[in-house]
Amino acid sequence: MSLTSRHLLGLHGVPKEDIVKILDSAVSFKEVLDRPIKKVPTLQGKTIVNLFFESSTRTRISFELAQRRLSADIVNFAASTSSLSKGETFKDTARNIEAMKIDMVVVRHQSAGAPHFLSRIVDANIINAGDGRHEHPTQALLDIFTLREKFETLEGLHICIVGDILHSRVALSNIYGLKAMGVNVSVCGPATMIPREIEKLGVDVYHHIDDVIPKVDALNVLRIQLERQEGGLFPSLREYHNYFGVTRDRLDRADKPITILHPGPINRDVELSADVADSEHSVILQQVLNGVAVRMAVLYLLSQSKP
Amino acid sequence: MSLTSRHLLGLHGVPKEDIVKILDSAVSFKEVLDRPIKKVPTLQGKTIVNLFFESSTRTRISFELAQRRLSADIVNFAASTSSLSKGETFKDTARNIEAMKIDMVVVRHQSAGAPHFLSRIVDANIINAGDGRHEHPTQALLDIFTLREKFETLEGLHICIVGDILHSRVALSNIYGLKAMGVNVSVCGPATMIPREIEKLGVDVYHHIDDVIPKVDALNVLRIQLERQEGGLFPSLREYHNYFGVTRDRLDRADKPITILHPGPINRDVELSADVADSEHSVILQQVLNGVAVRMAVLYLLSQSKP
Amino acid sequence: MSLTSRHLLGLHGVPKEDIVKILDSAVSFKEVLDRPIKKVPTLQGKTIVNLFFESSTRTRISFELAQRRLSADIVNFAASTSSLSKGETFKDTARNIEAMKIDMVVVRHQSAGAPHFLSRIVDANIINAGDGRHEHPTQALLDIFTLREKFETLEGLHICIVGDILHSRVALSNIYGLKAMGVNVSVCGPATMIPREIEKLGVDVYHHIDDVIPKVDALNVLRIQLERQEGGLFPSLREYHNYFGVTRDRLDRADKPITILHPGPINRDVELSADVADSEHSVILQQVLNGVAVRMAVLYLLSQSKP
Secondary structure (H helix, E strand, C coil): CCCCCCCECCCCCCCHHHHHHHHHHHHHHHHHCCCCCCCCCCCCCCEEEEEECCCCCHHHHHHHHHHHHCCCEEEEEEHHHCHHHHCCCHHHHHHHHHHCCCCEEEEEECCCCHHHHHHHHCCCEEEEEEECCCECHHHHHHHHHHHHHHHCCCCCCEEEEECCCCCCHHHHHHHHHHHHCCCEEEEECCHHHCCCCHHHHCCEEECCHHHHHHHCCEEEECCCCHHHHHHCCCCCHHHHHHHHCECHHHHHCCCCCCEEECCCCCCECCCECHHHHCCCCECHHHHHHHHHHHHHHHHHHHHCCCC | CCCCCCCECCCCCCCHHHHHHHHHHHHHHHHHCCCCCCCCCCCCCCEEEEEECCCCCHHHHHHHHHHHHCCCEEEEEEHHHCHHHHCCCHHHHHHHHHHCCCCEEEEEECCCCHHHHHHHHCCCEEEEEEECCCECHHHHHHHHHHHHHHHCCCCCCEEEEECCCCCCHHHHHHHHHHHHCCCEEEEECCHHHCCCCHHHHCCEEECCHHHHHHHCCEEEECCCCHHHHHHCCCCCHHHHHHHHCECHHHHHCCCCCCEEECCCCCCECCCECHHHHCCCCECHHHHHHHHHHHHHHHHHHHHCCCC | CCCCCCCECCCCCCCHHHHHHHHHHHHHHHHHCCCCCCCCCCCCCCEEEEEECCCCCHHHHHHHHHHHHCCCEEEEEEHHHCHHHHCCCHHHHHHHHHHCCCCEEEEEECCCCHHHHHHHHCCCEEEEEEECCCECHHHHHHHHHHHHHHHCCCCCCEEEEECCCCCCHHHHHHHHHHHHCCCEEEEECCHHHCCCCHHHHCCEEECCHHHHHHHCCEEEECCCCHHHHHHCCCCCHHHHHHHHCECHHHHHCCCCCCEEECCCCCCECCCECHHHHCCCCECHHHHHHHHHHHHHHHHHHHHCCCC
């Protein structure tokens, strides 16, 4: 069993069949995580480089756990210790990785397109762990996996993504993946944080959280990047919370329980109130566990592809 | 075989039987360290996260060697690269670890009580690798192991801990552990560095090193934190050395050889003169080796406990 | 099969037979790197510490890949996180490593002689991964391996090392190793960058790149340390490129193709023009792959030596 592409660069253009293969495979790997010995020999003898040009905790740890539980050999490569500080080009770094006969590369980079560039010059399977404002496909896949687990079927659900859509690679990957799975997707945020012409991707746009809450099955609440505040995109955290904060009061006005997702780390009582984050409708911690299973599935399926 | 508690948060309240179990188990693991292949499959398939919010070399390397030699899978997590810099709460970090199905967490934190907090919200076994000025139980266990190796029996020995008792988690854990084992414990240091009411723990207090040397079997000499000097706790390193430095001259005045322990790294010729550190009565390098064996024993015994 | 020495501290004084053993062994390990499972159990249960007091990417990753592919257990130890920042002496660090029963230590240090010092006080096999301006033997061995692969025999070849010979540990190790293998060695660079009396090592000195190009089989082009510029060793990068830059124009004036080596990372269009770096005569990427194979060979052969 393998996927259409040898790489996971984004969810743009990935067919539904591939997404379903990943989700189904992740179901099996999630069972492994419930065993006393959470480990399978699937990638024994394979070498994976984690190439993180942007710092990250959860995503790196989640990938590393997935890799260890598949018995892969891992080499971590962080930007601060890399030759890049000696002025080496990204292309030379890539060629070196290629020359060292690495099997797979997980790359996070501040520039959109870096994983695509890598995939054109190296033989290894490339997995995008976040590139600029572009895509973060494994995050979207774990969100979709968590939703499928909750609702059993995705077809016809309505999911709204709330927050800074403009700067979010999580949002874009979710839109591509959810649309492929037949989900009705909308976005909600301040006008300054919604990309122009986003409707062309087939999503509805809301500027008032109270307008969309009555209509949705789940909200995927994005983390507000506190450092963006200085850019003047919104006046204050308090104001953001007042207009867009997902609170129990707001959710109680809907006539059914609404499932809450968040990619973490949460700014408690900014984009999401603490009681909602900890409520029975939050699937945030399931997302964390599912992230390991989904990444195991992606690594396994890509390793099966022919070069 | 397992311990009373699922966690090793400190030595306060740990019964003598548990300490003996750890020391006895460490004897077996120390034999493993003398083999050409220093590795056993004890923790194969178990995942341990080393969660270090304070930088550390020896303790981290010692734990990591213990973990590798037990065949565990390891994920390292250092504060500087963590989500904490993104403002995530310690509680959210803990819950994420929990969600990722980690088996054991070794935690070092600048705040006293952090390991206890973790143990209340996650299922994993928690091992305290140093919390604030509170406890550092594996250091005390390796000190006690080294003393038992030297003296065969601990009952009735007199051990004095020398230095900045007030700020030392090593001192506190040693006091709890040694007292549980029937050792006669005293402390010696400047008045500004001895906690008030420490006598309530059953230890004698000395302010002159020359008063206590004739009475002891061993001195556990603490590292002076050079950075504390600025706080005015003592006037100069030279003065500290004059009043409390453990030198050959001082030791020669006793009528029997005195065993010297030090948790490292040593400030040579400050708290301990170089010739004493390198003398035949110093067990400082044995402590380093024993640290790996004792940590293997702790990890093994906790892994046997029922959740 | 083992080497004359238990350590690889440099190529000075290493007999030709030992170099040939390493190169021959690397041929076998290079075959392993072409298999789907690039891993052998050679060093299973052995613990290697990578002790890097100078930051490095390629060398560290190359060693780490070699170690993982030999199934060793690895502990990484970087200067910034070490006890050295707490004022511990290098000697105490070494003794601690010794006490922890490490099998092998790969050490990079800014001071010439640090690996030699280590080898005198610890039992582990020591491998020099670069010490000050002194030696970098595994780099030279991979250069020599790559040349032997290209030319089949080394005897009688003429190799010129181009650049800052004075500050280069790569140059010195190459000179020792190439001379031992019967290669005709010359160096070329600005007068300020050639050590006095280097002719005593049996190398010819050139100050004009155009004088030496017609005579050589291969050029080993060193990286220019851009940070040295401030020291006034040469006036500008443009001027360096004009006088010493290896360009297609210059190479075309020779009557045969010249093989180009570079230890990386390349300053494109400074010491080496981009088109030459990417040309069919460049073996720079082969060097990278060969580095892993040569390091596997060195680790394997040293592990076979008797203490």
